[in-house]
Amino acid sequence: MNITWIGTGVMGGPxxxxxxxxxxxxxxxxxxxxxxxxxxEAGATWANGPAAAARNADVVCTMLGFPDDVRATVLxxxxxxxxxxxxxxxxxxxxxxxxxxxxxxxAAAARNIQSLDAPVSGGxxxxxxxxxxxxxxxxxxxxxxxxxxxxxxxxxxxxxGPAGCGQHxxxxxxxxxxxxxxxxxxxxxxxxxxxxxxxTVLKSVGGGAAASWSLTNYYPRMLKNDFAPGxxxxxxxxxxxxxxxxxxxxxxxxxxxxxxxxxxRKLAEMGHARAGTQALIKVLEDMNRAALR
Amino acid sequence: MNITWIGTGVMGGPxxxxxxxxxxxxxxxxxxxxxxxxxxEAGATWANGPAAAARNADVVCTMLGFPDDVRATVLxxxxxxxxxxxxxxxxxxxxxxxxxxxxxxxAAAARNIQSLDAPVSGGxxxxxxxxxxxxxxxxxxxxxxxxxxxxxxxxxxxxxGPAGCGQHxxxxxxxxxxxxxxxxxxxxxxxxxxxxxxxTVLKSVGGGAAASWSLTNYYPRMLKNDFAPGxxxxxxxxxxxxxxxxxxxxxxxxxxxxxxxxxxRKLAEMGHARAGTQALIKVLEDMNRAALR
Numbered sequence: 001m002n003i004t005w006i007g008t009g010v011m012g013g014p015x016x017x018x019x020x021x022x023x024x025x026x027x028x029x030x031x032x033x034x035x036x037x038x039x040x041e042a043g044a045t046w047a048n049g050p051a052a053a054a055r056n057a058d059v060v061c062t063m064l065g066f067p068d069d070v071r072a073t074v075l076x077x078x079x080x081x082x083x084x085x086x087x088x089x090x091x092x093x094x095x096x097x098x099x100x101x102x103x104x105x106x107a108a109a110a111r112n113i114q115s116l117d118a119p120v121s122g123g124x125x126x127x128x129x130x131x132x133x134x135x136x137x138x139x140x141x142x143x144x145x146x147x148x149x150x151x152x153x154x155x156x157x158x159x160x161g162p163a164g165c166g167q168h169x170x171x172x173x174x175x176x177x178x179x180x181x182x183x184x185x186x187x188x189x190x191x192x193x194x195x196x197x198x199x200t201v202l203k204s205v206g207g208g209a210a211a212s213w214s215l216t217n218y219y220p221r222m223l224k225n226d227f228a229p230g231x232x233x234x235x236x237x238x239x240x241x242x243x244x245x246x247x248x249x250x251x252x253x254x255x256x257x258x259x260x261x262x263x264x265r266k267l268a269e270m271g272h273a274r275a276g277t278q279a280l281i282k283v284l285e286d287m288n289r290a291a292l293r
Numbered sequence: 294m295n296i297t298w299i300g301t302g303v304m305g306g307p308x309x310x311x312x313x314x315x316x317x318x319x320x321x322x323x324x325x326x327x328x329x330x331x332x333x334e335a336g337a338t339w340a341n342g343p344a345a346a347a348r349n350a351d352v353v354c355t356m357l358g359f360p361d362d363v364r365a366t367v368l369x370x371x372x373x374x375x376x377x378x379x380x381x382x383x384x385x386x387x388x389x390x391x392x393x394x395x396x397x398x399x400a401a402a403a404r405n406i407q408s409l410d411a412p413v414s415g416g417x418x419x420x421x422x423x424x425x426x427x428x429x430x431x432x433x434x435x436x437x438x439x440x441x442x443x444x445x446x447x448x449x450x451x452x453x454g455p456a457g458c459g460q461h462x463x464x465x466x467x468x469x470x471x472x473x474x475x476x477x478x479x480x481x482x483x484x485x486x487x488x489x490x491x492x493t494v495l496k497s498v499g500g501g502a503a504a505s506w507s508l509t510n511y512y513p514r515m516l517k518n519d520f521a522p523g524x525x526x527x528x529x530x531x532x533x534x535x536x537x538x539x540x541x542x543x544x545x546x547x548x549x550x551x552x553x554x555x556x557x558r559k560l561a562e563m564g565h566a567r568a569g570t571q572a573l574i575k576v577l578e579d580m581n582r583a584a585l586r
Contacts (some may be wrong), residue, residue, distance in 0.1 A: 025377050038323045098487070121501045135497045158497045160489060168487045171487070175504035176480040182549035183472035187465045190536065193543045194461045196453060203430045204462050208414045209524075210469035211506035231502075243483065251584040253577075256475035259548060280574045284546075291544040 179256030472549030
């Protein structure tokens, strides 16, 4: 297949690489050309902008940062929809707004183009190892058509419903993580404040009813003051904002998510927008300076 | 060993049974004698009250409901400490106040009695299968002495520090669960409100960064409106109250725990004190009636 890939950052880069390795012919565009070098050396073709990249593609894939990037890249005057062939397929892997996914779906349908929203979870490691969970919204026949691509990139591929449902499912994923991260920070701070050894505590609490992926993966990094990004604070802030927007739209109150979003915005304001999400501990430490001596 | 066991409810009953099966001679007291029938039929000796039960024991174990029960049973006029032999060992398995554990430790030491606080996690299933996590506070030699008992009852046995540290570790465990339960409820409600199929959503989100024991075990029960108790709401309310008391004592702010404790108190007020903790979904449903139609 002729596949166009737009956005070759920490997630998009390895994902595009897997498609090339699977034998597809790739055309690439990304904002910072240096980030595409490895793929270009491996034989991908460079294009000067989204429209130029999309012109001859069977499938156009986007993996960008923020909904505004998606809007400009897909719906803009020189966006991919302006140039794609009829009957081509558009797949947006960005975690973005469910409402924008519906808007794109309708704009694409008006030009006889199929589209899927297909956000992923699993982080940079999942992208590199092709073990992502891919949550897909769109028409069933478009989903079937995209299966070879999804199977090359991920381990858990589930069609969640019509356009927007992939994004909505990712919002559920982020909502589950949000208040759970507060819990991990609070457990660690309690342990410290009362004078327990936090590593020994983990031996008691890590394997039972308190167990979580966040506890296993982030609590030890918090202990070591290792705030290197697996997942950027600024992206999590975006995701939680999107989930809260959608919740507001349907009159839904999610106080745990709202609390987490406020704490993470505070964390970004403290200068940690490009830290990993485990840096949340800094907000709770800041709040509790006296108790921690 | 001559072991006295006080409190033969849903946790204490099977735990005492394991000790009998391991060949120990058991004396039993519990508030509601009917709950001790199976153990008495299996050969345990009944005693009329804590002091009578404790008189000839090498080790006295308590597994009760609330700190007030522990205080009365251990420190009361006719409590076990009033009757225990010097050099005997007291082990309290109840999840109770860390401060009370220290108080008991000191009262016991004044009579030349050793004591350990040893709350457990793993629920009724862990008690029946002897797979509990046992979190122990007290002197190292008392811990060594109790090892044969702990190994008969649990899978993960960790000495966490001096008196009170077992209880503190259990507080960390409950703090980790608390805000995490809010997250599970909110993820499910978001899925419902936007029209996703919650079972299909779990296929996408259950195995990655959003994974948790609570998600795996409680989300499906919430879906089926199965509120049978694995762990009682009223006991979780007690535990979170204890953790917040200790946090207040050291000037620690834990907003996620505080939010969960308020929601669970509301749940108890709604009449669900004896439901399982997964009934928290009822509080968030109540808050969101309009959005869920």
